[in-house]
Amino acid sequence: MNNPRPYRRTGVFDFCLGDAPGKALPTDVERALIIGLGGLGVPSAIAAARAGVTRLGLIDPDPVELSNLARQVIYREFDLGALKVEAAARYLRRNYPALKIETFPFALDDANGAMIEQFGFVIDATDTPATKFLINDLCIRVGRPFVYGGVLGTAGQAMSVIPGHTACLRCLFEYPPAAAEAASCREAGIIGPIAGAIGAAQGDEAARYLCGRELQLANRILTYDAVRTIRSRVAVVAPREGCGCGAWNANRIQPNAGI
Ligand SMILES: [Zn+2]
Numbered sequence: 001m002n003n004p005r006p007y008r009r010t011g012v013f014d015f016c017l018g019d020a021p022g023k024a025l026p027t028d029v030e031r032a033l034i035i036g037l038g039g040l041g042v043p044s045a046i047a048a049a050r051a052g053v054t055r056l057g058l059i060d061p062d063p064v065e066l067s068n069l070a071r072q073v074i075y076r077e078f079d080l081g082a083l084k085v086e087a088a089a090r091y092l093r094r095n096y097p098a099l100k101i102e103t104f105p106f107a108l109d110d111a112n113g114a115m116i117e118q119f120g121f122v123i124d125a126t127d128t129p130a131t132k133f134l135i136n137d138l139c140i141r142v143g144r145p146f147v148y149g150g151v152l153g154t155a156g157q158a159m160s161v162i163p164g165h166t167a168c169l170r171c172l173f174e175y176p177p178a179a180a181e182a183a184s185c186r187e188a189g190i191i192g193p194i195a196g197a198i199g200a201a202q203g204d205e206a207a208r209y210l211c212g213r214e215l216q217l218a219n220r221i222l223t224y225d226a227v228r229t230i231r232s233r234v235a236v237v238a239p240r241e242g243c244g245c246g247a248w249n250a251n252r253i254q255p256n257a258g259i
Pocket of ligand 1: 167169240243244
């Protein structure tokens with residue numbers, strides 16, 4: 001394929017070109033890492049690829065299971081049993097030939113977490129609170145921006161975090177829920193279109209950051225709710241005093257400012 005960025009001038013994705021028509025996108029020096037290739041990771045990968053992200057890292061330890069096929073639309077029956085990172089990479093390479101993909105078939109943990117330093121932006125597409133807080137803390141520690149995403153039952157949320165500058169997950173929730181309270185997605189179920197919308201928003205945030213555009217969800221949280229009809233809203237999230245991320249101090253109005 002001659003055009004290395006076939007989607008950069010298509011429809012709604014033109015935002016990457018900003019105010020300067022024809023402005024070249026950044027070269028592929030930056031990479032996005034998608035942690036989790038399930039209900040959120042699949043739509044976020046597609047959205048990121050279509051919006052101009054040129055290098056993706058995919059991390060997930062699990063194989064494709066039959067229950068994944070309904071919601072995680074890139075997997076097919078012939079992928080059953082294959083690692084999700086390999087099946088997803090096959091799909092993405094076939095549909096976005098210019099995209100460079102690296103696969104990591106293991107779970108992110110504290111021991112290997114330093115790998116996120118190799119990436120310019122991180123997408124949290126996992127489904128357990130403990131892993132979400134691990135990603136938050138790792139990204140804060142090494143200064144990597146990321147977008148949190150979560151879906152449970154009829155609701156979904158997404159929020160971007162620029163470490164030390166905007167509210168983080170611990171500013172919002174402070175602590176993960178106790179294990180007994182944390183209903184897993186596997187048990188509670190999720191609504192496919194909600195996961196699709198949240199994942200797509202996450203992919204867009206990655207593309208915005210890597211294209212040098214303003215994040216839409218920094219200090220703001222997007223919520224989708226589908227109790228009756230699908231409803232979306234965006235609420236402001238302020239950094240929390242006392243949170244170890246440092247965003248509250250960075251945003252505090254100094255008493256002597258301007259004197
Ligand atoms: Zn914080």
